Amino acid sequence: xxxxxxxxxxxxxxxxxxxxxxxxxxxxxxxxxxxxxxxxxxxxxxxxxxxxxxxxxxxxxxxxxxxxxxxxxxxxxxxxxxxxxxxxxxxxxxxxxxxxxxxxxxxxxxxxxxxxxxxxxxxxxxxxxxxxxxxxxxxxxxxxxxxxxxxxxxxxxxxxxxxxxxxxxxxxxxxxxxxxxxxxxxxxxxxxxxxxxxxxxxxxxxxxxxxxxxxxxxxxxxxxxxxxxxxxxxxxxxxxxxxxxxxxxxxxxxxxxxxxxxxxxxxxxxxxxxxxxxxxxxxxxxxxxxxxxxxxxxxxxxxxxxxxxxxxxxxxxxxxxxxxxxxxxxxxxxxxxxxxxxxxxxxxxxxxxxxxxxxxxxxxxxxxxxxxxxxxxxxxxxxxxxxxxxxxxxxxxxxxxxxxxxxxxxxxxxxxxxxxxxxxxxxxxxxxxxxxxxxxxxxxxxxxxxxxxxxxxxxxxxxxxxxxxxxxxxxxxxxxxxxxxxxxxxxxxxxxxxx
Amino acid sequence: xxxxxxxxxxxxxxxxxxxxxxxxxxxxxxxxxxxxxxxxxxxxxxxxxxxxxxxxxxxxxxxxxxxxxxxxxxxxxxxxxxxxxxxxxxxxxxxxxxxxxxxxxxxxxxxxxxxxxxxxxxxxxxxxxxxxxxxxxxxxxxxxxxxxxxxxxxxxxxxxxxxxxxxxxxxxxxxxxxxxxxxxxxxxxxxxxxxxxxxxxxxxxxxxxxxxxxxxxxxxxxxxxxxxxxxxxxxxxxxxxxxxxxxxxxxxxxxxxxxxxxxxxxxxxxxxxxxxxxxxxxxxxxxxxxxxxxxxxxxxxxxxxxxxxxxxxxxxxxxxxxxxxxxxxxxxxxxxxxxxxxxxxxxxxxxxxxxxxxxxxxxxxxxxxxxxxxxxx
Numbered sequence: 001x002x003x004x005x006x007x008x009x010x011x012x013x014x015x016x017x018x019x020x021x022x023x024x025x026x027x028x029x030x031x032x033x034x035x036x037x038x039x040x041x042x043x044x045x046x047x048x049x050x051x052x053x054x055x056x057x058x059x060x061x062x063x064x065x066x067x068x069x070x071x072x073x074x075x076x077x078x079x080x081x082x083x084x085x086x087x088x089x090x091x092x093x094x095x096x097x098x099x100x101x102x103x104x105x106x107x108x109x110x111x112x113x114x115x116x117x118x119x120x121x122x123x124x125x126x127x128x129x130x131x132x133x134x135x136x137x138x139x140x141x142x143x144x145x146x147x148x149x150x151x152x153x154x155x156x157x158x159x160x161x162x163x164x165x166x167x168x169x170x171x172x173x174x175x176x177x178x179x180x181x182x183x184x185x186x187x188x189x190x191x192x193x194x195x196x197x198x199x200x201x202x203x204x205x206x207x208x209x210x211x212x213x214x215x216x217x218x219x220x221x222x223x224x225x226x227x228x229x230x231x232x233x234x235x236x237x238x239x240x241x242x243x244x245x246x247x248x249x250x251x252x253x254x255x256x257x258x259x260x261x262x263x264x265x266x267x268x269x270x271x272x273x274x275x276x277x278x279x280x281x282x283x284x285x286x287x288x289x290x291x292x293x294x295x296x297x298x299x300x301x302x303x304x305x306x307x308x309x310x311x312x313x314x315x316x317x318x319x320x321x322x323x324x325x326x327x328x329x330x331x332x333x334x335x336x337x338x339x340x341x342x343x344x345x346x347x348x349x350x351x352x353x354x355x356x357x358x359x360x361x362x363x364x365x366x367x368x369x370x371x372x373x374x375x376x377x378x379x380x381x382x383x384x385x386x387x388x389x390x391x392x393x394x395x396x397x398x399x400x401x402x403x404x405x406x407x408x409x410x411x412x413x414x415x416x417x418x419x420x421x422x423x424x425x426x427x428x429x430x431x432x433x434x435x436x437x438x439x440x441x442x443x444x445x446x447x448x449x450x451x452x453x454x455x456x457x458x459x460x461x462x463x464x465x466x467x468x469x470x471x472x473x474x475x476x477x478x479x480x481x482x483x484x485x486x487x488x489x490x491x492x493x494x495x496x497x498x499x
Numbered sequence: 500x501x502x503x504x505x506x507x508x509x510x511x512x513x514x515x516x517x518x519x520x521x522x523x524x525x526x527x528x529x530x531x532x533x534x535x536x537x538x539x540x541x542x543x544x545x546x547x548x549x550x551x552x553x554x555x556x557x558x559x560x561x562x563x564x565x566x567x568x569x570x571x572x573x574x575x576x577x578x579x580x581x582x583x584x585x586x587x588x589x590x591x592x593x594x595x596x597x598x599x600x601x602x603x604x605x606x607x608x609x610x611x612x613x614x615x616x617x618x619x620x621x622x623x624x625x626x627x628x629x630x631x632x633x634x635x636x637x638x639x640x641x642x643x644x645x646x647x648x649x650x651x652x653x654x655x656x657x658x659x660x661x662x663x664x665x666x667x668x669x670x671x672x673x674x675x676x677x678x679x680x681x682x683x684x685x686x687x688x689x690x691x692x693x694x695x696x697x698x699x700x701x702x703x704x705x706x707x708x709x710x711x712x713x714x715x716x717x718x719x720x721x722x723x724x725x726x727x728x729x730x731x732x733x734x735x736x737x738x739x740x741x742x743x744x745x746x747x748x749x750x751x752x753x754x755x756x757x758x759x760x761x762x763x764x765x766x767x768x769x770x771x772x773x774x775x776x777x778x779x780x781x782x783x784x785x786x787x788x789x790x791x792x793x794x795x796x797x798x799x800x801x802x803x804x805x806x807x808x809x810x811x812x813x814x815x816x817x818x819x820x821x822x823x824x825x826x827x828x829x830x831x832x833x834x835x836x837x838x839x840x841x842x843x844x845x846x847x848x849x850x851x852x853x854x855x856x857x858x859x860x861x862x863x864x865x866x867x868x869x870x871x872x873x874x875x876x
Contacts, residue, residue: 006708041701190506221762477513486725
């Protein structure tokens, strides 16, 4: 079910009302069923796939708890991992790898492997698979007691606000909240409504209206683009994906809040990050912390000494890992993270790009700059364009296109029409090959995000006059309602659905 | 009590205020936005002939024209593919006729079916895919298609045409050509088809809800007007920004040209050429014409590129045995419309004309078809 649809708004209202009116056992079954209905609105036949994942992991977690010997526990964990990752691999990567192998085979003159059926990627598989794996690993590590009630575990995995595009939740944070109904309070209701409204605004007013400019720009043949064009395109796409994905997270968090369930924040002004490391503490926080806890730390042979709370933890024993091992773990983690987003070399390259940024940052950090406002500002000045440039891999039609766009950015001569230096018209100097409005839009959006943060930090958070704050709240809600009601239509999916 | 629920009251008040403003601003307005897109005083006119659909747009209604066309026993069938020049009429009045209607009228007396398909800002990529679909639906004796310079700027295939690619016959035809393959790859990597594909349960339910709201809630009907007005508002802002840019960068109308990147030009011309090639392979007679434009208005394209464009079209027309006609000067006199240019200033429309212009275009096309199409004589 799409969040930005009237169907969802009706579904959410009904589910929330039933949730508050029903007793514990009905409530948990109702949430489980609501998750299944929510998923079935896309394709009902894939519900069984999701149920098979959660059923297997439910029983495996219980068996792990009962085993006394570590090797038996490990075997069970492996069964879960092979099953879950096998399904993920089949649905997400088969076509890609068969295509790549066929490319190689035909290159060397051999016949190709036929694939007589089509594979449809089940929506949300990357998210619910990770969530379920996380639960089994937590039980294996002893951080979480297994859940004894099947519908409770089912309600956790299929909890509809986060089912299709996250946030990826930890069982130990969410299951207790589903298990014991929180007390109803109006502040949760208000926060929930505001988050949903803000999410819809980001999606239907901002992201969907930026999309045509992005699509148009990225359909321009890459060889005709100038460096300025590429920068503008990366910024525009960067904002589109930020608005689109954070919109989903806002609506997910808001929907859960209506039921008194707290989800950790998934975004925190990522484009104001002052370093690549800082960016990943602000962007898709639930995924980056999941990847860190369940992939990076095991690869680096670091045992977490504590469990993450609200998606983030820094309590680990880094000293035990060698520098070489850390480096390999980092590179592998980021390439896998890239591939998690999609079966294409462009995504792997995007992961590698971020790995390089983080390695570069770690190297610079060792030069022991003292943190200051100036260093912070300079950090932002470098981090923002580097992060934005990384989106080229994410959005480019092929790895060749992405490489050519990077080449253009690196070439000084593609910043100005040097051959027109003698011309009497200034505009002829500017090599603009995409819609000039895209340039304006990218500038406005950069400024807009900065102004929003300044407003929130220095006016909203510091305002102590109750009536003034209420008046501002009324104005915001009126503004958002006006635009959301006007533009709301479920014409396009969220970008992250494809992952 | 108030302080405990004051935030909730503020949110409800905000919501009511937002919807009230929407109602207050737009409830009494009814703007025809389609007309605005065509230029000042230009209307969108798809005319029927004796209750027969003879002029359609994209695949949302093209089957109506196919159905009506197939129901007649005729000597032959000619299709005209075009853009808004064919369905846009400046200062349109009841009783006036478009060029497509006049051509239908003329050819029906000769027992020949004439049918037109035109879409706003159509490009050669779209025309090629549309043509493949058309061939899968009906037999054609002749094809008339415009070589429109403005269309060479355009990119992508709209979903209401791309949906044709889901049909096996069209898909097979596209796979047999280089550009067809490109088009398929392009569309399959976008979500143009997904949105129009087989409806999910979500689509069915959402459509029902929206229809119910549309029929029963007055505020719902204001949405369309509001969205259009908001987009117009931003368009006017854009005009002013462009004006400011022109002042700052020393840009004047006379030296401004619409750029067409080389690769985009090459891609579009390749599609146009393949369209002609495929038609000829299927023994369809082809007339490809350079459309009329006002001789006294600045034409915002690089003159060298425009000359190359006409030459390229003529070259591949000769190569495949198609007929080429330059109808640039076909429409003359005070028949051209008015539109706004990039900075919002009123200028002469270089695409749309009045009914008088349609009559002139119909005459020119009639003459070229009669001269060149042997199979319908």
